[in-house]
Amino acid sequence: MDMHQTTNKLLLILSAVLFLTPACLIAEDSFTTETGGVQIILTNGWNRLDQPVNFFVQKRARNTEQNIALSAGSFVLDLTLEQYVTLGLSGLASGPDAALEKLAKDVGISKEEAEKALSSQIGRQLTESLKQTSRTMQFELLNVSKKEIDGATMFDIHSKMVVIASGQIIFSRQFLLYGSSPHEIVQITYASTSEGIFSQKDLADSIRPKTKVK
Numbered sequence: 001m002d003m004h005q006t007t008n009k010l011l012l013i014l015s016a017v018l019f020l021t022p023a024c025l026i027a028e029d030s031f032t033t034e035t036g037g038v039q040i041i042l043t044n045g046w047n048r049l050d051q052p053v054n055f056f057v058q059k060r061a062r063n064t065e066q067n068i069a070l071s072a073g074s075f076v077l078d079l080t081l082e083q084y085v086t087l088g089l090s091g092l093a094s095g096p097d098a099a100l101e102k103l104a105k106d107v108g109i110s111k112e113e114a115e116k117a118l119s120s121q122i123g124r125q126l127t128e129s130l131k132q133t134s135r136t137m138q139f140e141l142l143n144v145s146k147k148e149i150d151g152a153t154m155f156d157i158h159s160k161m162v163v164i165a166s167g168q169i170i171f172s173r174q175f176l177l178y179g180s181s182p183h184e185i186v187q188i189t190y191a192s193t194s195e196g197i198f199s200q201k202d203l204a205d206s207i208r209p210k211t212k213v214k
Helices: 003-019 080-090 097-107 109-121 120-133 197-198 201-205
Strands: 030-036 038-042 048-049 059-063 068-076 136-147 154-165 168-180 184-192 207-209
Touching: 030 048, 030 059, 030 068, 038 059, 038 068, 038 184, 080 097, 080 109, 080 120, 080 136, 080 154, 080 168, 097 109, 097 136, 109 120, 168 197, 168 207, 184 197
Parallel strands: none
Antiparallel strands: 030 038, 038 207, 048 059, 059 068, 068 184, 136 154, 154 168, 168 184
């Protein structure tokens, strides 16, 4: 798959799964899956979505009652987890050069490391993809935090997207952590039309690394 296409998907996968028809649902009350050595265990109304995979997403599920969509996957990039997170944050945030320094500090890397990620092939393509995607969607970074889970660093990123044509607002809660293989990153995204997902403890608790992080 062309890397330019995959960086476009990085920005768009959050919204697409929310509007799937009920016919895509396979009746289950709970949903358990695994990606990159990380297990996701969800109960109470979750249904697996049988949809085509792409570079960033191989697993999908939806809770119709709560109107929350899950997209998850693992992939290998020649970037550290922190550099990849900084790339994503820089795409959601906007501001002067000082903003990059703050984002890098929030993630835990130097400004130089952040600049290196932005100047990489995927960083340049992400910047170009943002220019195209901004014609149809607006992104806003709301919060970023990190914590240790079973000895692994996990980032918890809150953001908001607005579909320009309709005014539809989509809230995204994205978890990022290392997978079990070298250079492997696991990306788990919950999306909803309600900002209540930011305070749902069960979404974070559903993520359980099975192996020691590389």
